[in-house]
Amino acid sequence: MDKSVLQALKDEAFEIRCSTIREIASFGSGHIGGSMSIVELLAYLYYREMNVDPSCPHKEDRDRLVVSKGHSGPAVYATLARKGFFPEEWLSTLNQGGTKLPSHCDMTKTPGIDFTGGSLGQGISAAVGIALGQRVKKQNARTFCIIGDGESQEGEVWEAAECAGAWKLDNLFVFLDLNGQQLDGYTKDIIPQLHIPERWSAFLWDVHEVDGQDFEQLEAAINDAKRIPGMPHMIVMHTVKSYGYIPGEGKEANHSMPITKDGAEEAIEALRKREGRA
Amino acid sequence: MKDAHAYSHYRDAVIGAVVDLAKEHPEIVFLDADLSSCIGSTAFKKEFPDRFFNCGIAEANMAGVAAGLASTGLVPFIHSFGCFATRRAYDQLFISVGYTHQRVLVIGSDPGITAQYNGGTHMPFEDIALMRQIPGFVIFEPSDIQSLYALTIQAYESGSSCYIRTPRKGSNFRYSPDDEITLGKGIKLRDGKDVGIIATGVVMVDAAMEAAELLKAKGINATVIDLHTIRPLDTELIEKTASECGALLVCENGRYAGGIGEMIASHLATVNPVKMSFLNVGDRFGEVGNLKYLAESFGFTADNIARKAEALIK
Known part of the structure; x- marks a missing residue:
């Protein structure tokens, strides 16, 4: 990856994180942990990979993203706003009555949201359907989907996995946000998610494993996956829950956290310092 | 069609x-x-x-x-x-x-x-x-x-x-291609002023039509409605039947709670409460058997419908 591209992506990720933290602080609390862990992926997809047009969010042959772990909405909204799908002022309406930005991603409310997520396990089935629909309609389009490791405890994830594998949906790219945590604590203490690459391989998926906070690794995995025909693609992303919202990093209870407006600015300053930004 | x-x-x-x-x-x-x-x-x-x-x-x-x-x-x-x-x-x-x-x-x-x-x-x-x-x-x-x-x-x-x-298996031909069959509109199969029988599905509409013959032999004239569309509910026909007959028996091959009888009762409660009776599976789980055995076991028979209709208007 070219150094200037890498820097631009890092800058974008920083801005998405700032917007997300302020967005959640505007309401006073929210799903910070699972939002922050996927920021690099969102930046990469929307700025380097996906064929989307913010001025025409329902363009029929667009690439689509299903955020199956729909509680990551705040980060998705921050990305969509920065990309121009809707005004950035909307971000301060998160979860307020009548908002277009509800806690969990909702395709009926938010421009740029391709499918509703939040009832865990359901988004990946819809993503399989969308990828199949793109194939039926002979579109040269792809479906991207983000699932969680806690979410992978849902049986529906595996129904969808075997279905996509059997149907050889090679236009489907699913990213697993493997941050090791879920609402009640560490995944290893609840229902451990072990042998993940082997599991997806057994369901006939093309599997890649990356540091989900590393743009170069994400790019390499996505480009490798695009060269593998006849299989859906699983990119296992090792991530840190709450990455970039430093007060939440390493905390057990970081799924949803209260954030004050002052706290948000302090957290952004701390992140700015850690990233060596002026 | x-x-x-x-x-x-x-x-x-x-x-x-x-x-x-x-x-x-x-x-x-x-x-x-x-x-x-x-x-x-x-x-x-x-x-x-x-x-x-x-x-x-x-x-x-x-x-x-x-x-x-x-x-x-x-x-x-x-x-x-x-x-x-x-x-x-x-x-x-x-x-x-x-x-x-x-x-x-x-x-x-x-x-x-x-x-x-x-x-x-x-x-x-x-x-x-x-x-x-x-x-x-x-x-x-x-x-x-x-x-x-x-x-x-x-x-x-x-x-x-x-x-x-x-249903999957079997056949039943009640209507011809020229008959008016409209989604959302129930079909009046028999006209009578003594009691209204609203039935849904093959099992219940068949039994209701047979029951109407049994009732006729006793001098009771029943209206029979084939309420094929459950949602949206044909409230116009239901209200008309309720006011013409003054008593309704609702027959459905399913459960009362949340079912057709309850829908009709709660609608009529707001506009024209009439005496009602209900035939359904009650508070039971299903069981194995042929249709004749099951219909008798659950009371989905012409005899039982006629008996309930008669009891309703006594």
Whole structure:
């Protein structure tokens, strides 16, 4: 990856994180942990990979993203706003009555949201359907989907996995946000998610494993996956829950956290310092 | 409307209607959950191999995949036995289809006791109650092959999501192609002023018509309504029947709670409360047996309907 591209992506990720933290602080609390862990992926997809047009969010042959772990909405909204799908002022309406930005991603409310997520396990089935629909309609389009490791405890994830594998949906790219945590604590203490690459391989998926906070690794995995025909693609992303919202990093209870407006600015300053930004 | 009398079984008529629609509408696709041989969606696969998908025995995923397909502009019909098509896939139908405003037409076969030899594990008694809770779903259950064909065509043309509650095996021809069969409008099969019998589905409409003959022999004239469309409820016909007869017996091959009788009672309570009685599966699970045994066991017989109607107006 070219150094200037890498820097631009890092800058974008920083801005998405700032917007997300302020967005959640505007309401006073929210799903910070699972939002922050996927920021690099969102930046990469929307700025380097996906064929989307913010001025025409329902363009029929667009690439689509299903955020199956729909509680990551705040980060998705921050990305969509920065990309121009809707005004950035909307971000301060998160979860307020009548908002277009509800806690969990909702395709009926938010421009740029391709499918509703939040009832865990359901988004990946819809993503399989969308990828199949793109194939039926002979579109040269792809479906991207983000699932969680806690979410992978849902049986529906595996129904969808075997279905996509059997149907050889090679236009489907699913990213697993493997941050090791879920609402009640560490995944290893609840229902451990072990042998993940082997599991997806057994369901006939093309599997890649990356540091989900590393743009170069994400790019390499996505480009490798695009060269593998006849299989859906699983990119296992090792991530840190709450990455970039430093007060939440390493905390057990970081799924949803209260954030004050002052706290948000302090957290952004701390992140700015850690990233060596002026 | 096309003459559906050439179809030998209910399943042939419902799939025949979908195949006829699919010839005109390339956006129609069909998903089954390893029961395509049972409903005959193999005929759709034969005609449109690139538009048929067997999702295997995974109904929840099938409903979610259908929702995804719908979001790309396709119109999926999906099938499983009624219990699996609704109970097993309910949150997916509720959230991924209903909440997202995606359009999916769900065929749930073997309603109520018509599941017969598959027994209690396979009998949908509460499917109507479940599907009623999802805003936007039209629900119908035909009482013969001609109406099944006609209503399936109309359900597609309505532009709504739909739950089609249909038997698979057997046949019954009550209507001709010239009869007026309209989604959302019940059909008055007999006119009488003493008592109104509102029946839904093959088992109950057959029994109700026979019961009306038994009642006539006793000097009681019954109106019999084939209430094929459960949602939207034909409130106009129900109110008219209630005011003309003054007493209503509602017969359904399913459960009272959330079912047709409860819908009608709660509607009439607000406009014209009349004496009512209800025939349904009560507070029981299903069991195995042939249709005759099960109909007698649950009281879904002409004798029992006549007895309840008579008791209602005494």
